[in-house]
Amino acid sequence: MGLLILTVGIALHSDRFHPTYLINLTAESSFVLGLFTILIGTWFNGLFGLGKLSRSYFRFSSGNTILEKEVVLIGGIKFALVVGQEPSITPVELSPSLMRIFSFLICFSIALTCFSTYTAALIFEAPRRFAQNSHICPVAEKSSKGRDHLDPEGASCELVYRALKLGYIKDLGTCGVINNEKIELCTLRQFDEPLLHYSSRLFFQFVTHARSEWKDLVFWHRMLNVFNMQMTHIKSILEKMTYVVGNSPRASHHIFTNLPNPNTPLKEFVDHWFRPNKCLTEDLKVADDSSSMSSAFEHVYKEILFNPSYAEAAGFCKEYKIHWNSPIESCEKLAHAPEEFLRSMGIAEQIKTVINRFLGQTNMAVLKLQIKSIITGMPIPPPPPPEAGTKAQPFVTSITSFQCFMKVDKVQDAKLSKRPFQLFGYDYVARDLRFSDNSGPEKIHIDLYKYFAQAMAEGETYSSETQWHVDPEIFGSGSYPLTRLEYLKYIDLFFGSQWLQSRQDLLEVYPYYYHFQRFIELFRQDYRSQRTRL
Amino acid sequence: MTRFICLGVLTGLVLMNFTAAADLPFTDKERQTYLESVIHALQSTPKSSINELEEFVGLSRREKCRSFIESTTLRCLQSEIQRNCETGSGHAIKSCAVLSDALLVNKMNENKFISRETRFDISESSANFQKAYAKALNTKFGLLATQMLLLSKSSCQDSDSRCLAKEIDQYCSANSDGKSLPWQACAVAIISFIQ
Numbered sequence: 069m070g071l072l073i074l075t076v077g078i079a080l081h082s083d084r085f086h087p088t089y090l091i092n093l094t095a096e097s098s099f100v101l102g103l104f105t106i107l108i109g110t111w112f113n114g115l116f117g118l119g120k121l122s123r124s125y126f127r128f129s130s131g132n133t134i135l136e137k138e139v140v141l142i143g144g145i146k147f148a149l150v151v152g153q154e155p156s157i158t159p160v161e162l163s164p165s166l167m168r169i170f171s172f173l174i175c176f177s178i179a180l181t182c183f184s185t186y187t188a189a190l191i192f193e194a195p196r197r198f199a200q201n202s203h204i205c206p207v208a209e210k211s212s213k214g215r216d217h218l219d220p221e222g223a224s225c226e227l228v229y230r231a232l233k234l235g236y237i238k239d240l241g242t243c244g245v246i247n248n249e250k251i252e253l254c255t256l257r258q259f260d261e262p263l264l265h266y267s268s269r270l271f272f273q274f275v276t277h278a279r280s281e282w283k284d285l286v287f288w289h290r291m292l293n294v295f296n297m298q299m300t301h302i303k304s305i306l307e308k309m310t311y312v313v314g315n316s317p318r319a320s321h322h323i324f325t326n327l328p329n330p331n332t333p334l335k336e337f338v339d340h341w342f343r344p345n346k347c348l349t350e351d352l353k354v355a356d357d358s359s360s361m362s363s364a365f366e367h368v369y370k371e372i373l374f375n376p377s378y379a380e381a382a383g384f385c386k387e388y389k390i391h392w393n394s395p396i397e398s399c400e401k402l403a404h405a406p407e408e409f410l411r412s413m414g415i416a417e418q419i420k421t422v423i424n425r426f427l428g429q430t431n432m433a434v435l436k437l438q439i440k441s442i443i444t445g446m447p448i449p450p451p452p453p454p455e456a457g458t459k460a461q462p463f464v465t466s467i468t469s470f471q472c473f474m475k476v477d478k479v480q481d482a483k484l485s486k487r488p489f490q491l492f493g494y495d496y497v498a499r500d501l502r503f504s505d506n507s508g509p510e511k512i513h514i515d516l517y518k519y520f521a522q523a524m525a526e527g528e529t530y531s532s533e534t535q536w537h538v539d540p541e542i543f544g545s546g547s548y549p550l551t552r553l554e555y556l557k558y559i560d561l562f563f564g565s566q567w568l569q570s571r572q573d574l575l576e577v578y579p580y581y582y583h584f585q586r587f588i589e590l591f592r593q594d595y596r597s598q599r600t601r602l
Numbered sequence: 603m604t605r606f607i608c609l610g611v612l613t614g615l616v617l618m619n620f621t622a623a624a625d626l627p628f629t630d631k632e633r634q635t636y637l638e639s640v641i642h643a644l645q646s647t648p649k650s651s652i653n654e655l656e657e658f659v660g661l662s663r664r665e666k667c668r669s670f671i672e673s674t675t676l677r678c679l680q681s682e683i684q685r686n687c688e689t690g691s692g693h694a695i696k697s698c699a700v701l702s703d704a705l706l707v708n709k710m711n712e713n714k715f716i717s718r719e720t721r722f723d724i725s726e727s728s729a730n731f732q733k734a735y736a737k738a739l740n741t742k743f744g745l746l747a748t749q750m751l752l753l754s755k756s757s758c759q760d761s762d763s764r765c766l767a768k769e770i771d772q773y774c775s776a777n778s779d780g781k782s783l784p785w786q787a788c789a790v791a792i793i794s795f796i797q
Binding site: 543544545546547548549550551553554555556557558571572573574576577579580581582585 | 628632702706710789
């Protein structure tokens with residue numbers, strides 16, 4: 069049962085039981101899944117004798133009532149979990165068919181976790197790849213001219229080829245150039261070469277290479293230097309491995325808002341533990357839910373940053389976090405005592421990890437250069453001067469950012485403030501936007517798009533340069549109504565044209581996609597120049 | 603007395619409704635009525651006349667109204683079809699305005715259905731570009747119409763153009779934005795295919 073819970077839990081956590089994933093499985097992967105489940109499931113069931121009666125059992129014992137053939141697994145005198153083989157006790161058994169179903173389910177979960185469409189395709193491709201014989205030299209096609217087509221100088225090159233064959237020369241020189249293409253000598257196994265000959269050739273090649281490498285212990289010294297260099301940067305190397313294995317974030321962007329969370333705690337919990345990749349799949353089909361300001365804001369947030377139907381997403385959704393119900397003075401607190409505030413929000417460590425990952429990457433790039441220099445025998449480049457750290461400043465603030473998006477009641481309180489502060493030695497600016505929106509839930513939240521864009525990126529370039537003035541009178545009664553509706557393409561709700569908000573009839577047929585597309589494309593263009601990920 | 607007051611209030615409400623309808627000429631009812639008239643116009647007009655108008659719109663777009671700026675093309679085409687229906691060769695065609703209106707929208711939105719790359723492919727692979735292009739366009743319109751029919755909950759009789767207009771309006775209002783199509787382009791494309 070424990071194994072069943074564990075395997076199903078892992079598969080659930082990896083989103084493998086998600087209907088979208090299951091529907092999109094290819095025929096090959098479905099076949100592999102089925103085969104694995106049936107074969108291994110049957111074998112698993114037989115090997116562990118799941119269909120037979122159990123010889124041992126688990127039992128909770130209280131008050132020191134442990135029998136002769138029982139051993140305490142966990143616990144003490146008063147209360148313990150014991151395992152035993154006492155014949156007088158008949159363990160509770162699940163029916164053999166149920167056990168068989170469970171073993172199939174375990175194997176299905178394992179198969180779902182291990183085999184994806186990609187791996188299944190690789191399995192099916194394996195015979196073809198093995199049959200390619202990539203270790204054998206390709207057979208050259210003989211042209212009607214025979215060997216002469218390789219010979220720019222005519223018969224004189226025959227001697228060069230013979231000299232190469234006999235080992236007097238190592239290069240074909242001009243004879244190796246056909247149509248300005250250099251002929252590469254194939255050192256792999258020849259088509260008609262006996263295996264023993266090829267093996268001996270490989271062996272002598274290895275010996276020759278090893279002798280030249282170990283002569284005067286040059287190779288040894290180089291390896292020692294590389295090892296020493298790696299030891300100097302061992303912290304960065306280990307950290308890099310930890311980040312890769314732990315799938316650490318490559319950026320961390322935080323949005324604090326005083327709006328209430330539109331999702332229930334249960335939904336948040338389920339999404340966090342069982343659907344960690346939800347934002348990558350389900351949220352691609354963003355539905356407009358304007359039932360509350362929070363829902364509308366969540367919709368706008370996903371549309372502006374992640375909906376791929378407009379342009380390339382502005383970032384990786386798992387690296388963004390909305391902090392609902394944050395105090396209105398969040399950004400002030402952040403600017404006043406950044407570390408303390410971030411610790412109270414539980415995100416200080418995450419920010420630090422991203423910064424450390426970036427610094428580690430910089431160290432690794434230097435190490436890579438140094439190792440390359442050691443191996444090639446070139447002079448080792450000096451480590452970057454300490455002032456080079458200041459160059460990291462703009463990059464660090466582009467992979468970690470903080471924004472406040474606060475709703476206020478009074479129009480006069482609505483403003484955008486920039487709050488500078490220092491965090492972990494880097495200069496940050498938190499954008500604190502306070503907006504007042506008194507529109508009803510039925511109204512399209514065009515302003516919300518504009519406010520959010522303002523809060524997220526500096527210098528939003530959306531302008532009216534390409535706009536064309538359209539007179540509202542054109543949408544009165546009269547002939548050619550379909551043609552007149554075409555003019556809606558040139559009326560931009562994001563830039564002026566507020567009169568359109570009162571024309572419910574036109575809003576029903578307004579080409580939102582057209583204007584959203586332009587707005588979002590321009591926003592993302594701006595945003596990507598300011599924010600990025602490792 | 604109470605009866606008179608109630609009657610007065612009701613009359614007021616009806617009048618207000620009419621006034622609102624006049625202020626908002628693109629409400630669903632108005633749209634459906636107009637789409638119905640487009641369906642009728644396409645059904646009752648001879649094919650040759652429709653082709654003539656289509657050719658006029660196409661020619662105007664290619665020559666007189668040719669511009670890199672789409673809005674300029676649109677404005678020019680609008681004045682051209684108006685002139686054609688009032689004083690030009692289209693004057694003789696009944697429902698010229700309605701037909702030209704639909705044909706103009708179709709022409710302006712062709713690129714939403716057939717991309718520049720597909721256009722190029724068609725020109726490369728076919729002997730008769732116009733014919734192949736029209737066929738490709740018709741296939742796209744057909745796909746849209748098929749999807750509408752598959753999604754529709756009610757089934758309209760062949761002769762019930764009111765029902766069809768309503769269905770087209772509802773489908774296009776709900777789905778055209780998701781397909782990156784303007785409502786009018788969606789509606790006219792479906793009508794063009796069905797006729």
